[in-house]
Every structure is written in structure tokens, then in C-alpha cells.
Amino acid sequence: MHNQTIAELAKGLQAREFSSQELTTAHLARIKQHSALNCFITVTEVEALAQAKIADQLISDGKAGPLTGIPLAHKDIFCTQGIKTSCGSKMLDNFQAPYNATVIERFNQAGAVTLGKLNMDEFAMGSSNETSFFGPVKNPWDHSAVPGGSSGGSACAVAARLAVGATGTDTGGSIRQPAAFCGITGLKPTYGRVSRYGMIAFASSLDQGGPMTRTVEDAALMLQTMAGFDSRDSTSVDKPVPDYSKGLNDSLAGLKIGLPKEFFGDNLNTQMAQVVEDAVAEYTRLGAEVVEVSMPNINLSIPAYYIIAPAECSANLSRFDGVRYGHRCEAPEDLNDLYIRSRGEGFGSEVKRRILIGTYALSTGYYDAYYLQAQKIRRLISDDFKKVLSEVDVVMGPVTPTPAFGLGEKSGDPIEMYLSDMYTIAVNLAGLPALSIPAGFVDQKPVGLQIIGNYFEEARLLNVAHRYQQETDWHQQAPAGIE
Amino acid sequence: MALTTEEVNKIAYLARLGIDEQDVDSYAKELSGILNLVEQMSSVNTEQVTPMAHPMDQVQRLRVDEVTEGDQRALFQAQAPDVEAGLYLVPKVID
Numbered sequence: 001m002h003n004q005t006i007a008e009l010a011k012g013l014q015a016r017e018f019s020s021q022e023l024t025t026a027h028l029a030r031i032k033q034h035s036a037l038n039c040f041i042t043v044t045e046v047e048a049l050a051q052a053k054i055a056d057q058l059i060s061d062g063k064a065g066p067l068t069g070i071p072l073a074h075k076d077i078f079c080t081q082g083i084k085t086s087c088g089s090k091m092l093d094n095f096q097a098p099y100n101a102t103v104i105e106r107f108n109q110a111g112a113v114t115l116g117k118l119n120m121d122e123f124a125m126g127s128s129n130e131t132s133f134f135g136p137v138k139n140p141w142d143h144s145a146v147p148g149g150s151s152g153g154s155a156c157a158v159a160a161r162l163a164v165g166a167t168g169t170d171t172g173g174s175i176r177q178p179a180a181f182c183g184i185t186g187l188k189p190t191y192g193r194v195s196r197y198g199m200i201a202f203a204s205s206l207d208q209g210g211p212m213t214r215t216v217e218d219a220a221l222m223l224q225t226m227a228g229f230d231s232r233d234s235t236s237v238d239k240p241v242p243d244y245s246k247g248l249n250d251s252l253a254g255l256k257i258g259l260p261k262e263f264f265g266d267n268l269n270t271q272m273a274q275v276v277e278d279a280v281a282e283y284t285r286l287g288a289e290v291v292e293v294s295m296p297n298i299n300l301s302i303p304a305y306y307i308i309a310p311a312e313c314s315a316n317l318s319r320f321d322g323v324r325y326g327h328r329c330e331a332p333e334d335l336n337d338l339y340i341r342s343r344g345e346g347f348g349s350e351v352k353r354r355i356l357i358g359t360y361a362l363s364t365g366y367y368d369a370y371y372l373q374a375q376k377i378r379r380l381i382s383d384d385f386k387k388v389l390s391e392v393d394v395v396m397g398p399v400t401p402t403p404a405f406g407l408g409e410k411s412g413d414p415i416e417m418y419l420s421d422m423y424t425i426a427v428n429l430a431g432l433p434a435l436s437i438p439a440g441f442v443d444q445k446p447v448g449l450q451i452i453g454n455y456f457e458e459a460r461l462l463n464v465a466h467r468y469q470q471e472t473d474w475h476q477q478a479p480a481g482i483e
Numbered sequence: 484m485a486l487t488t489e490e491v492n493k494i495a496y497l498a499r500l501g502i503d504e505q506d507v508d509s510y511a512k513e514l515s516g517i518l519n520l521v522e523q524m525s526s527v528n529t530e531q532v533t534p535m536a537h538p539m540d541q542v543q544r545l546r547v548d549e550v551t552e553g554d555q556r557a558l559f560q561a562q563a564p565d566v567e568a569g570l571y572l573v574p575k576v577i578d
Contacts, residue, residue: 098558191538205537235541303521314498321499323571328564334574336499344501352500356491356510357517359498373524375534380527382535415516431538 001026002161003478006070006218009164013059013069020059020069024052024113027071031115031162034482037138039157041076042084043116051113058111066221068111073163075154076117077124078104078209079198087200088120088132088150091326091346101198102230103167103209110225115163119153122348123317124174124202126150127420130411131350138407139181140479141445145404148178154212155182160482165213165222169199171206172305173399173424176436179212180399180448183438183477185465186212187219190456191431192237194223195230203312204235206305206428215475216437216466220244223458242459248466253287255464258392260295263423267401275440275447276398282471283396283464291392295384300377301426306418307361307374308429313351314358320346353414382430389432389454394464398423399436399448423450433458437465438474446474484518486511 001023004012012018028045048071055069079085079097081104086092100108107114121131129137129152137152139145140160147156151168155178158166168175170188179186187210194209201207211222224244230236257280264273280290322328322342329345332338347355361370388395400420410416427434432452439449449468453461469475486494491511495502502510556569565572 095562098555098562192541231544231546234544235537235539237539237541297527300524300527303524306517307521307524318498322564323573324559325562325564332574335576338574339499340496340501343499344503347500349506352502353510353513353517355498355500356494356514359500360486360490360494360514360518363494363497369525370521372534373527373529374521375536376529376532377524377527379532379535380529382538414513415520418517418520429538 002030003483005215006067006164006213006221009070010066014064020052020055020113021049023069024048024071024115027115027162034160034162037140037156037160038135039119039137039153039160039162040073040116041086041088041119041134041153044083044114047083048113048115055111055113065110067107067225069113070164071113071115072107072165073115073118073154073157074104074167075120075151075169077120077169077200078167079200080104080114080117083117085117085200086133087124088122088134089346089348089351090133091320093133094327095325097198099198102195102232103199103226106225118157118166121150121152122351123200124150124169124171125313125350125354127173127177127417128411129153130407131348133348136407139404140482141183142404144406145445146181146407148181148404150174151212152178155179155184155186158182158184158212158214159479161478165211165218167209168212169207169209170428171202172309172428173421175210175212176399176424176434176448176450177421179436180446181404183446183474184212184214185216185219185435185437185475186210187223187435187458187461188427188433189223189227189458190433192235193433193456193458194226195233195236197230197232201316203309204316205312206309216462216469217245217248219435220248220462239456244459244462247459247463250463251287252283252464252467255283255288255394256392257283257288257290258293258388258395259290260293260298260388260395260397262295262298263397267422268398269402271442272398272402272447275442276396276449279439279449279468280396282468286467286471293388293392293395295388297377297380297384298426301381301429302418302422304374304377304381304429305425306357307370308378310354310358311361311371312358314355314362317351317355350414378429381426385426385430385432394461395452397450399450403442403445403447427452431455433461435461435465437468438477440474484522485515486518
């Protein structure tokens with residue numbers, strides 16, 4: 001049962017081959033069986049079985065939608081009413097959200113089942129899931145490797161078939177990079193497409209939630225529920241949501257693919273480049289046309305991002321002050337002591353580094369040189385994409401420079417870690433949609449293909465990615481010991 | 484660009500962020516490394532470029548000026564470390 005996709009399971013539920021309660025029980029058992037992967041921070045067994053019971057009733061009443069009764073799990077960055085929402089941090093280890101994020105609310109309304117809350121890098125700051133207060137997650141393909149981050153628990157849970165689909169969030173690659181490392185499909189939608197209400201903020205102009213699934217078809221189903229205007233998010237975009245499943249099989253004849261030459265430089269190992277080239281060759285067999293393009297400013301993405309994201313993070317995380325919720329230190333001497341010690345004890349070292357950099361970049365005398373300059377470079381990068389996407393339909397390239405690296409391999413060197421995001425960050429700066437799909441293996445570890453589209457063209461991206469999954473079986477491979 | 488330990492302590496205070504004394508040196512080193520990484524931005528001529536704060540160039544939406552949120556103080560304060568009579572308690576600010 002656990003090897004089936006959302007689309008397949010929905011049919012089975014409709015045909016009463018099994019109930020949502022059976023399906024949910026089976027997944028809860030798998031979560032226990034594979035607890036060593038450390039995917040989950042909280043398993044909501046009682047709530048999940050109650051939701052499954054309601055879903056079974058909806059199905060027998062003929063009121064089921066495509067996600068009714070499907071067991072999903074959510075990154076612990078999404079607020080869930082009455083359930084611990086830790087954001088991977090000691091700061092929120094005692095926090096039970098008083099309300100649901102819009103994304104959670106939408107899945108509840110669709111009748112989906114929530115199995116629990118997934119492990120992640122602390123406050124989504126990390127590329128390996130090693131900054132989590134709740135310990136690292138293992139890559140299901142190689143237990144000595146990282147699953148990627150920050151949505152590492154999400155990627156691992158889907159790859160290990162512990163949840164049929166999961167939510168993730170992507171600020172600089174946090175959906176696409178772990179999806180690539182764990183051999184699953186991950187979509188970061190256009191900024192503003194999915195509500196950020198109740199999604200704990202890291203860098204507000206970059207954060208975007210999206211689906212992580214085994215197939216593109218499933219990603220379309222999850223996005224259908226997640227996407228749409230929300231008046232409670234001031235950056236939500238009021239634009240109609242198309243039917244994401246409708247055009248999945250559209251022909252790719254005449255599709256114009258742009259390959260930025262900057263993506264294929266010395267940083268990309270040759271085996272990784274080969275995987276991308278093979279995938280592109282598959283597209284030419286499907287009738288696509290390939291052109292080389294140039295994005296001269298893309299090499300400035302990492303510098304611009306590592307000012308903008310920490311600057312926004314230092315402002316966003318000022319709300320964690322030990323006064324209204326979250327961790328408070330013992331016996332504070334005065335108000336400053338309360339702030340300083342509560343924050344000092346509640347945050348881990350990577351979060352602290354980013355708060356410090358952000359505070360510095362925004363401080364008097366440095367603002368113009370760092371923050372303003374980074375915003376100007378953000379414009380240049382965004383303009384590069386605008387130009388290229390006026391010439392081609394989609395841009396393709398690698399997701400990461402290497403396959404999943406080892407646990408502990410980069411955790412001692414923040415800059416090494418930052419450089420692993422070099423192919424994903426520019427998309428967030430521009431606010432574009434992009435996805436990662438499995439496209440091969442290097443050193444027995446999965447490798448992703450990144451496809452970037454124009455604003456609000458998620459349906460086109462899903463179509464392009466789905467057609468590839470009709471021709472290949474990379475997305476159907478399962479890690480050893482998982483079957 | 485290298486940050487001194489004094490600068491690190493000053494930034495940490497501005498952020499009201501406690502860092503262990505024994506970690507200040509390594510923070511100074513790591514933060515200096517990050518500043519070196521971002522240094523390459525300074526060589527780019529951006530005189531004519533409009534800063535981009537946000538991907539969508541949106542304007543703030545306006546809405547009718549009416550109450551849309553009910554009073555949920557008791558619910559929210561149930562999460563608080565210390566409250567009394569509907570107020571959040573902190574150590575004395577003024578002697």
C-alpha cells in the first residue's frame with residue numbers, strides 16, 4: 001500500500017479496496033519501524049486516526065476529494081492548532097500553536113490525514129537538517145549521508161514511504177535540494193502562490209511553501225489544495241488557480257529549454273553534469289529544442305542571499321523574546337537579561353550566526369554597503385531571469401553541485417554549507433517557481449534535475465516534469481530496506 | 484573584512500542575543516568569513532539599479548476598516564511563560 005502514489009491510493013479508497021483508517025494505521029506502523037531515520041518531531045497518532053475515521057465517512061457518503069483520507073505529514077514550520085510546532089528549535093519546544101496555518105487548514109478541509117510534524121533545520125536555516133534541535137535526519141539511501149535541508153524530514157519521510165506526501169518550505173532551496181538528495185519530487189511555487197499565514201517566517205520576501213511527493217502527478221494534486229489567495233497573508237497573490245492536473249500530458253513538441261552556461265562551470269562535478277545532460281537529451285527526444293543561455297549575474301546569488309536572508313531573519317526572529325511564548329530563561333535579573341539569555345539559550349549556533357550577520361548588515365554605517373547593494377544585485381539577477389525566460393519556456397540545470405554529502409562533512413564550515421545551495425538560491429531571489437525531479441544516480445545516491453519556469457507557470461513546469469516521469473523510472477526507485 | 488571580538492559582542496548585544504564567551508572567537512572568524520564571501524558584491528557597479536525588496540512589487544492591499552479578528556487573548560496567553568490579569572509579566576523595568 002505504501003508504495004502507491006496519492007493518485008493510486010485515492011482510487012483504492014474510492015473503490016473501498018481499503019479504508020483510510022487501514023492506510024493510516026499502516027503508515028503509523030512504518031513510522032515506528034523506521035524511527036531511526038528521525039524524520040518526525042511529533043507523531044500525531046490519535047488525531048490522525050480520528051481524521052481517517054472522518055475521511056472514511058466522507059468517502060462512503062460520496063463526498064470525497066482527491067486527497068480525502070490520504071496520509072500526509074507537515075514540516076514543523078507550519079502551525080498546527082493544539083499540536084507542538086517547534087520549527088526545529090529549542091526556542092519553540094514548548095509551543096503549541098493556537099491556530100492552524102492556512103496550508104494546514106486547506107488540507108484539513110480536503111479531508112487529508114496528518115500523520116505528524118516533520119524534522120527540519122532550525123528555523124529552516126540549513127542545507128543538511130543537521131541544525132535541528134531534535135537531531136539530524138538520515139538519508140534513506142545512505143544512512144551516513146544527510147537528507148538535505150531545510151525540509152530534510154519531509155524529503156526523507158516521502159522517500160522512505162512513511163508519508164505519501166509532505167509539505168516543505170523553500171527559502172533558498174529547502175524543498176528542491178532535499179528532494180534531489182532523497183530522490184523525490186519537490187516544487188517551490190511562485191512567491192505569493194501559497195499562503196504564508198501560519199508558516200513561521202525566516203526570510204519573508206523569499207519563503208514559499210510547496211509539495212514534496214514521489215511523483216509529479218501527486219505534486220499537482222497537493223499544489224491544487226495549497227495554492228490560492230489568502231486575505232490573511234498580505235503577500236498572497238490574488239490570481240485564479242488553474243487546474244494543475246489537466247495539462248500534465250500535453251505534448252512537449254517545440255518546448256524551448258534554456259541551459260545557462262554558468263550552471264555548467266567548474267563547480268559541477270562531471271558525473272552530475274552527465275545526469276543533467278542525459279535528462280536534457282530525453283527532452284530533445286520528446287520534441288524539445290535546447291538553447292544555451294547566459295545569466296551573467298547568477299554567480300552573485302550566494303553573496304546577495306547571505307545578506308538578504310539573514311537581514312530578514314534577524315528582523316523576523318526578534319519576536320522570540322521570552323515574553324509571550326517560547327523559551328524563557330530561569331530567574332532573569334532584568335528585562336535585558338531576560339531577552340539575552342532566553343534567546344541565547346533558545347537558539348542554536350547557525351540561527352545565531354544568521355541573526356548576527358543580519359543585525360550587522362542592517363546596522364548604521366553598513367546598511368548601504370551590504371543590504372542596499374544586495375537588493376540591487378537581487379534586481380540584476382531577477383532581470384537576468386526575465387530576459388532568459390522571454391526567450392525560452394523553461395530553464396534547466398542541476399539542483400546541487402554534488403549528491404548528498406556525509407553527515408558531519410560540512411557542519412563545521414558554514415561557508416562550505418552555503419555554497420551547496422549555489423543552483424537554487426537565485427530562483428528565490430527572483431520569486432520564480434522551480435522544481436526538482438529525480439534524474440539519475442551518482443555514487444548510488446539520487447541526483448535531481450532542476451526545472452525553472454516563468455511566474456505562475458506551475459502548470460507548465462508540472463507538465464514538463466510529468467512527461468519526463470512518463471519516459472523514465474528514476475522516481476519509482478526505492479531506497480534499499482524500504483520496500 | 485574581519486570582525487573583532489568586540490564587534491561581535493556589540494552586534495550580539497544589539498540583537499539581544501546571548502553568546503557564550505568561549506564561542507566569541509569562533510563567531511568572529513565565521514562571521515568574517517561570511518563577510519568575505521559577500522565582499523564580491525562591492526565590485527559590481529549598481530549606480531543605476533533600483534533596489535529590489537520583494538519579488539512581486541506589490542502594494543499593500545486596502546480593506547474596509549472593520550474588526551475581523553475576535554478577542555483571543557486568553558487562548559494566546561495560555562502559551563505565555565508568565566501572565567497575570569491578562570498582562571504579560573517581565574522583570575521590573577523601572578526601579
